[in-house]
Amino acid sequence: MESPPTTTSYAILGLLALRSWTTYELTKQAQRSLRWFWPRAERKLYDEPKRLVTAGMATAVAAQTGRRRSTVYSITEVGRRELRRWLGEPSAPPTLEFEGMVKVFFADSGSLEQLRDTLRAIGEEAQRRFDELASRAVEALRGESAFPERIHLSHVGLAFHLEQERATIRWAEWASEQAAQWTTTADPGSWDAAAALRHIIAERL
Amino acid sequence: MESPPTTTSYAILGLLALRSWTTYELTKQAQRSLRWFWPRAERKLYDEPKRLVTAGMATAVAAQTGRRRSTVYSITEVGRRELRRWLGEPSAPPTLEFEGMVKVFFADSGSLEQLRDTLRAIGEEAQRRFDELASRAVEALRGESAFPERIHLSHVGLAFHLEQERATIRWAEWASEQAAQWTTTADPGSWDAAAALRHIIAERL
DNA sequence: CCGTCGATACTGCATAGGGCAGTATCCGGT
DNA sequence: ACCGGATACTGCCCTATGCAGTATCGACGG
Numbered sequence: 001m002e003s004p005p006t007t008t009s010y011a012i013l014g015l016l017a018l019r020s021w022t023t024y025e026l027t028k029q030a031q032r033s034l035r036w037f038w039p040r041a042e043r044k045l046y047d048e049p050k051r052l053v054t055a056g057m058a059t060a061v062a063a064q065t066g067r068r069r070s071t072v073y074s075i076t077e078v079g080r081r082e083l084r085r086w087l088g089e090p091s092a093p094p095t096l097e098f099e100g101m102v103k104v105f106f107a108d109s110g111s112l113e114q115l116r117d118t119l120r121a122i123g124e125e126a127q128r129r130f131d132e133l134a135s136r137a138v139e140a141l142r143g144e145s146a147f148p149e150r151i152h153l154s155h156v157g158l159a160f161h162l163e164q165e166r167a168t169i170r171w172a173e174w175a176s177e178q179a180a181q182w183t184t185t186a187d188p189g190s191w192d193a194a195a196a197l198r199h200i201i202a203e204r205l
Numbered sequence: 206m207e208s209p210p211t212t213t214s215y216a217i218l219g220l221l222a223l224r225s226w227t228t229y230e231l232t233k234q235a236q237r238s239l240r241w242f243w244p245r246a247e248r249k250l251y252d253e254p255k256r257l258v259t260a261g262m263a264t265a266v267a268a269q270t271g272r273r274r275s276t277v278y279s280i281t282e283v284g285r286r287e288l289r290r291w292l293g294e295p296s297a298p299p300t301l302e303f304e305g306m307v308k309v310f311f312a313d314s315g316s317l318e319q320l321r322d323t324l325r326a327i328g329e330e331a332q333r334r335f336d337e338l339a340s341r342a343v344e345a346l347r348g349e350s351a352f353p354e355r356i357h358l359s360h361v362g363l364a365f366h367l368e369q370e371r372a373t374i375r376w377a378e379w380a381s382e383q384a385a386q387w388t389t390t391a392d393p394g395s396w397d398a399a400a401a402l403r404h405i406i407a408e409r410l
Numbered sequence: 411c412c413g414t415c416g417a418t419a420c421t422g423c424a425t426a427g428g429g430c431a432g433t434a435t436c437c438g439g440t
Numbered sequence: 441a442c443c444g445g446a447t448a449c450t451g452c453c454c455t456a457t458g459c460a461g462t463a464t465c466g467a468c469g470g
Contacts, residue, residue, distance in 0.1 A: 036301070083314045084314055088315065094301060097300045153311075160373070191357060193357060196364075
């Protein structure tokens with residue numbers, strides 16, 4: 001690895017610390033767990049383990065299923081040490097990419113109907129994600145987790161994401177109610193901005 | 206523009222729909238407003254308006270301050286139409302990149318102290334962002350906004366982000382309390398996973 | 411026994427995006 | 441006359457995404 005390891009490198013390294021995986025398994029696992037807080041395209045997850053091997057943080061063992069080759073990656077002692085060290089480093093602030101919110105923010109270039117649809121879609125998507133997380137939680141309660149010895153860590157993660165999605169669902173409902181009082185997207189009419197804002201600020205702290 | 210416009214293209218187009226800007230002003234404005242839901246590096250914001258011009262959605266006018274050149278970009282009628290059309294299209298689901306959460310998720314490869322520090326840093330960062338958003342809200346209440354006719358839209362956005370940060374602050378506190386009960390990062394000891402999870406699920410819905 | 415389909419197991423390529431360094435100029439204050 | 445901060449960008453290298461393409465394997469149906 002000529003260039004220094006990225007957060008993605010350490011995310012993959014973290015998965016290798018749990019057990020050895022083929023790249024294919026690694027991509028599936030990343031979809032299941034990492035997706036929520038470190039989403040990466042499958043394509044990238046095929047490159048990253050190779051970099052870890054170059055850096056001495058992982059080893060690759062070629063496997064065979066009939067004529068089909070596959071590669072099993074495992075963490076090395078160097079890798080464990082590096083991972084441990086990284087866990088003590090300061091983190092980059094979280095970043096959110098939210099296309100729906102871009103549409104809400106520029107809603108005055110479109111119609112009230114478009115805004116309503118955007119808000120509904122945001123709420124529905126959040127509900128879908130909430131349900132997925134909730135069913136993951138229920139599975140864990142039934143002991144159907146892949147790493148039962150790690151449920152304390154997946155629980156705190158789950159709690160965060162459930163909170164986020166729930167906040168989004170409630171916000172989308174509130175925003176729809178507000179927008180319903182507007183004359184057009186560019187003119188809120190008699191809608192009381194100050195009252196709405198006071199409500200927002202009072203609600204928290 | 207040979208390749209089709211991206212969400213970033215439309216985000217810039219949205220800003221141009223408000224008024225004309227030099228690229229420099231555009232980057233500052235994007236830092237202020239778009240950063241919260243569509244963060245992009247300054248570098249990218251210098252390229253994007255050129256693409257809009259190529260696509261016929263904006264025009265560039267060269268300006269001069271003494272010997273220093275600058276470019277003022279404005280939206281075209283085609284641009285307004287395109288923006289309006291885009292507002293009616295379905296959006297990509299939101300994605301979150303949260304390095305701190307990667308560290309929490311893999312905390313069992315490190316020490317309890319590292320986990321405590323990570324959770325504290327997450328909470329502090331969320332508090333900082335909350336304060337920044339809150340002061341933005343207070344400015345708006347005092348009528349110090351750059352686009353007073355658009356406060357209804359910035360308010361709904363502000364409400365969302367305040368909610369998110371507040372949820373993060375509360376979660377970081379809760380997670381710290383949970384972690385304080387664990388023996389090590391790999392062993393929660395007598396900590397009751399099921400109780401914690403029921404608490405999480407009961408809390409919402 | 412053969413075809414198909416979904417899962418496994420990748421690679422190449424074009425483009426978007428990030429981060430950092432570098433190059434200027436302008437303006438206000440000391 | 442000089443300095444520092446704001447204005448106004450560009451080049452370069454690397455990360456990351458998305459999509460298409462190439463195979464093989466195993467199960468199931470006809």
